[in-house]
Amino acid sequence: MRQMISQTKRWVIKIGSSLLTADGKGLDPEAMSSWVKQMVTLREAGIELILVSSGAIAAGMSKLNWDTRPKEMHKLQAAAAVGQMILVQAWENCFDQFNCQAAQILLTHEDLSDRQRYLNARTTLRTLVELNIIPVINENDTVTTDEIQFGDNDTLAALVANLVEADLLVILTDRDGMFDADPRTNPNAQLITETKASDSSLDKIAGGAGSLGRGGMQTKLRAARFAARSGTNTIIVGGKIPNVITKLQHGEKLGTLLVPDHTPIAARKQWLAGQLQVRGKITLDDGAVKALLTRHKSLLPVGVRQVTGDFSRGEIVSCINNKGDEIARGLVNYSANEARQIMGLASDEIERTLGFLNEPELIHKDNLIIHELLA
Numbered sequence: 001m002r003q004m005i006s007q008t009k010r011w012v013i014k015i016g017s018s019l020l021t022a023d024g025k026g027l028d029p030e031a032m033s034s035w036v037k038q039m040v041t042l043r044e045a046g047i048e049l050i051l052v053s054s055g056a057i058a059a060g061m062s063k064l065n066w067d068t069r070p071k072e073m074h075k076l077q078a079a080a081a082v083g084q085m086i087l088v089q090a091w092e093n094c095f096d097q098f099n100c101q102a103a104q105i106l107l108t109h110e111d112l113s114d115r116q117r118y119l120n121a122r123t124t125l126r127t128l129v130e131l132n133i134i135p136v137i138n139e140n141d142t143v144t145t146d147e148i149q150f151g152d153n154d155t156l157a158a159l160v161a162n163l164v165e166a167d168l169l170v171i172l173t174d175r176d177g178m179f180d181a182d183p184r185t186n187p188n189a190q191l192i193t194e195t196k197a198s199d200s201s202l203d204k205i206a207g208g209a210g211s212l213g214r215g216g217m218q219t220k221l222r223a224a225r226f227a228a229r230s231g232t233n234t235i236i237v238g239g240k241i242p243n244v245i246t247k248l249q250h251g252e253k254l255g256t257l258l259v260p261d262h263t264p265i266a267a268r269k270q271w272l273a274g275q276l277q278v279r280g281k282i283t284l285d286d287g288a289v290k291a292l293l294t295r296h297k298s299l300l301p302v303g304v305r306q307v308t309g310d311f312s313r314g315e316i317v318s319c320i321n322n323k324g325d326e327i328a329r330g331l332v333n334y335s336a337n338e339a340r341q342i343m344g345l346a347s348d349e350i351e352r353t354l355g356f357l358n359e360p361e362l363i364h365k366d367n368l369i370i371h372e373l374l375a
């Protein structure tokens with residue numbers, strides 16, 4: 001299986017805060033330079049590369065002499081604003097040493113949730129990669145709010161992997177990979193070398209973050225599942241292992257490899273599945289559940305029993321069965337109020353009831369993603 005890694009052509013490499021900062025004492029330029037050296041070699045071997053780098057808040061905290069991570073959003077944002085400059089300068093210096101060009105991209109959730117902005121981001125990234133420039137991505141922390149932030153860069157890296165249809169997502173972190181228990185609390189924990197990203201037994205063993213990072217193993221596992229949607233393999237691995245990137249490229253069995261078990265889903269559905277903000281819920285009757293899950297049909301108003309929440313046409317809603325389990329998610333063709341008026345009706349009654357007809361379906365099958373493909 002690891003030999004397959006040496007055949008891959010497009011990688012997203014994510015480096016976490018806990019790794020980038022030498023124990024919270026600012027950035028670790030030596031480590032950064034060593035990763036850059038390996039990335040440049042990878043690039044020279046014809047592998048396209050995108051870097052997702054955390055560390056702005058940690059670098060800012062160190063510059064401001066703050067010992068503990070603040071809880072308040074505005075202070076985190078101030079630290080990120082200070083730190084992002086330091087971070088990107090440090091990367092620029094490293095890439096410069098190896099005569100390699102890099103570019104900064106700061107993304108917000110909205111850049112990936114709006115279809116037009118998603119397409120723009122994809123084109124820009126592709127252009128940079130074609131120009132042999134290595135994009136260095138971080139979340140645009142200074143302008144995000146609680147509700148819309150990715151929060152952890154594991155999720156961001158996975159959505160970027162979906163965006164560019166990467167073959168491999170490498171998550172470099174401060175542990176050698178994912179262990180069968182949190183190694184902070186269990187010294188006998190064993191490294192998991194390879195499994196399916198969908199393996200549900202992993203849910204129990206992936207714990208939260210250390211003091212600097214945001215997500216811990218939980219968000220790395222979620223990221224691997226997101227990445228699996230575009231057929232992307234994920235390796236969670238220790239960034240301090242000497243020449244770790246080069247070793248992975250040569251097929252060495254390091255870290256935890258999480259493999260997808262689905263064939264890649266179409267780009268539009270990938271985009272849909274990556275949407276984190278659900279605006280409402282639609283409860284389906286049993287017939288509609290079956291039509292969606294087994295016959296891959298569109299959702300018609302006739303199969304709807306209840307509509308909860310306040311959403312507009314074009315927003316994302318969750319489809320639930322009568323037990324409240326989510327079975328699908330999709331882009332809705334009618335607002336919540338309109339959906340309430342037409343639920344239970346045949347499609348040819350929509351126009352008579354509302355006075356207009358957008359579409360005969362409440363959610364078209366092309367805009368619907370069923371639960372097995374959701375995280």
Ligand SMILES: Nc1ncnc2c1ncn2[C@@H]1O[C@H](COP(=O)(O)OP(=O)(O)O)[C@@H](O)[C@H]1O
Nearest residue numbers: 016017018173179182207209210213215216217
């Ligand atoms: N099962 C597990 N295996 C490995 N590490 C785990 C596990 N559960 C929780 N962790 C914690 O996750 C931390 C890495 O995540 P995090 O602190 O968010 O780092 P990063 O900044 O690299 O994203 C590790 O330091 C470890 O303490």
Ligand SMILES: N[C@@H](CCC(=O)OP(=O)(O)O)C(=O)O
Nearest residue numbers: 017054055056057153213214
């Ligand atoms: N965007 C933030 C990263 C958030 C974060 O802590 O992410 P991670 O260390 O990857 O869990 C920053 O640059 O500080």
